[in-house]
Amino acid sequence: MVAKRVPEAGDVLQGTLDMLILRTLVMGPAHGHTIAHAIESTSENALEIEQGSLYPALHRLEDRGLVSSEWGVSENNRKAKFYQLTGKGRKELNAATGRWRRMTRAISLILGESFD
Amino acid sequence: MWSDRLSRMRFLFGGRSRAEVDEELEFHIDRQIDANVAAGMTEVEARRQAAIEFGGRERVREQCREQRPSWSLELLLRDLRFALRGLLRNPGLASAAVLTLAVAICANSTIFSLLSQALLRALPVDDPSRLVVLNFAGSHPGHRHSEGGSSEGHTYEFSYPMYRDLREKNLVLSGLVASAPVTAGVTWNNRSEAVSVEMVSGDYFQTLGVRPAVGRLFAASDETAPGANPVAVLNFDYWRTHLAEAPVVGKNLLINGTPFAIAGVAAPGFQSVVWGRMPQVYVPITMQRTVEPEWDYLNDRKSYWITIAGRLRPEVTLAQAAASLNTLFLSVRAAEFTALADQSAKTRQEFIDHAHLNVEAGARGFSPLRDDVQAPLIIIMGMVLMVVAIAIVNVASLLLVRAANRVREFSVRYALGATSGQIVRQLLCEGLLLGVLGAGLGLALAPATLSLLIGWMAQDSPNPQAFTAMLDWRVFAFTAVAVIVGSLVFSLAPAVQFWNPRLAEALKQQAGTAMGGSLRFRKTCVALQIGFSLLLIVGAGMFVCTIRNLRSVNPGFETEHLLSFELAPAMAGYPAAGVAPVEQHVLERLGALPGIRSVGATNDEDLSGNNRAGDVDVSGYKPKRDEEFDVELPWVSTGYLETLGIPLIAGRTFNASDTATSQKVSVVNESFAKHYFASPQAALGRHVGRSGNANRAALDTVIVGVVRDVKHTTVHDPANPTCYMLYLQMGKPIGLAYYVRTWQAPQSAENSIRAAVANIDSKLIVSDVKTMTQAIDDSITSQRTMALLAAIFGGIAALLAGIGLYGILAYSTAQRTREIGIRMALGAHRATVVGLILRETLILTGWAVAVTLPVALFAARAVRSELFGVSFVHPSVYVIGIVTIGLVAALAGFVPARRAASVDPARALRTE
Structure with missing residues (x-):
């Protein structure tokens, strides 16, 4: 019954965002703010994500059982929601990383080293 | 997951x-x-x-x-809330749609429940799919006792010796059961009444797989020799209602005065292997002579009176069984032929060459009633389907009107960012809600309607339980699903408009010029509704005329002030010799009662669907070669012809000088005299006789009078050639139907009659007391039912069509507000505007009528066998139908037309 949403611009990279979030959580449980900053800083600020779009992605991942969440206390002593990678999430991350590597390799093979 | x-x-x-x-x-x-x-x-x-x-x-x-x-669930709830709010905004329209659907569902599931009971339900026995029913083609010289249901080439009654041969010599059946119905007098706790008894073979219950509720049922040892097995099994319902579930096993029950030991009670729900029989007591078939003393059938190969059903052996197919049983049947027939008196080639051909045993699948059992109810039920089903079609068209057009009225609402929502998916979803929800509400209301009404209908049909019926007020749930579910799916589909119809890629432009023009496609759709809806309604109204007219004609038929005698009842002394245990004297006594006693003009009796009730026919030898008449001519042969009492008021045209009627020992006399009717002699006068003094056989002595009577023809079997059958004989002179103890002509209302005589009979002997059972007009009504029950239902459906159809027409016309008129405004601004009168709209409505009606009329003629022709005294082209029926539907259309058009005409032109022009 639910009508299919028209894909928005950001959706193209949705799968990639999921992968990035999972990758960030390998380091240990974190709340949304930490994850956003980790992605930005690890990519040397090349990937600047709209911070708000992180949350629908996190909730989606939680529904799929790839991450679990828990309320905890943040570094500045406030109540915050911490996300943690599940076993299923770890497997999905491996699979997604593999897919990504194969794809980028294929693309770079086509593009070649450089051309004049 | x-x-x-x-x-x-x-x-x-x-x-x-x-x-x-x-x-x-x-x-x-x-x-x-x-x-x-x-x-x-x-x-x-x-x-x-x-x-x-x-x-x-x-x-x-x-x-x-x-x-x-939970998101999708939340969305659904939100949509439902929206839909409900949307429906409530226009409660008139919503309730019209819901009512329409409820009527359709209720009518449909009620009628189909009846139909499935009558035509489709399997017997409540073990593995009914392995049951077979036997019937045969070929002549059956001798005596045949039928409940009906047989037709040319399909005689369902067999002789008992033939049944024994088939049962004992076949290799394909694991059991073959016989049964025959009879009414007998049953006495329990000194209370006597006439009850339905079924005579059954010893393996009856075992073969059918019916288990006892109490005690034991019959076994092969209960079917040994004629008169040797006085045991009885009770029907569960009878045991419960009449014997209060008393411990009965081993106790005695008197049947026709003979004690029968009760062996047990059959499992609840089981009635008979024959659909429609409602026996209350079962006795072994070998007790036939006791429960039915009038006849001696058991050893007679020329008495056809039992119906038989068998159970196939595992691994045997129906075709194999049919072939094997037919061979066996033909060999028995060949042996039977040698014992016939008539050995002519023609008899041989009819008896052997034309003979064939048919084996039919019998899961539903043989039913003498089924043929009678089949045609009426199928006609009624056709009417129901038409009502359902009207209902669906109605709801479709109502939904369409509704959606069209909301173009602005939808365009605003569209502009605010609603996706077309969301709009469709909401439309679907509204359709769903309508469907579910309609189905719910239909469900609430259906059981009451069903029991009302059954109660009405069973009024005074001889076996009131033939139909049970059980709603067929599969039928209900099917109808409900069909209607819900229907309303979903039609709720989507308006959505098509919103998928228009040039929606924005369409919306700008908005209510202006209606879109061509939907206009055509609306016109089709209107035409369909008018057409279906006309069909139903014409049908109703036909059946109402039929019932009126049947009621007003003159049977040839006065039907008012005539009361009948049945009394068989044998049921009270009278021995053969005592029957005639007590009957004579009853006749004398009743004739002397105050308020009673005269009394007579017959063994062949009038206008009840029964007849007793046979062939006779007439002196001075040379039968044509191979002539077979059966005449009606009622045995009557002195005073019978006078009581009924059958006019005498020659000679005399029976009188006191005709006694058991005097010269045997007969009175014939006009048709009889015309067939055998040139004139009524020529009939007087001639002899009418019958040759003797196992069941009767040879007979010779002198014709002493000729009377006018009167209707006998039913009001719609023409009179048969009839030869009345005096029961006293027949020397056979029989039960009689008594006719009492009263001065006052006939019902008032019942108590004094009962008292007078009880005064003679309190054991005598007076049963089936009814007036002649009731008896006539009973004999035309199916026509009455059909007339009533047709009238109801015709009314519903006209009403639904009116609602649908009004909805559509109200909408299309509202669409034309601006046009009307301009016309009025240019000087048109209100009457002109009303006339304009009415004319368009009536032109459309005219088209619909013109298209429907040939269909109506065709449909009426198809049901003409159910009509009486009204031709299927009867003009007044069609005229009334057309006028009715024209009036409905005019009324439905007039209200919106007047509303449109009362608009202020200035305002109408400003609506855009």
């Missing part, structure tokens, strides 16, 4: 609530503000930057909610 379900559960118990999402997002932003302040921004700047970096907060919240597992 599991985690998915778990998260759904979590939602139910709170889980990720809206507040939680808010808190999480708030934390993020606060954290970012802190970070920005730490990076050296001012408080205000930090807040601004944080908001920018976060993006649209409301959208994120929305997206988070959409990730929730």
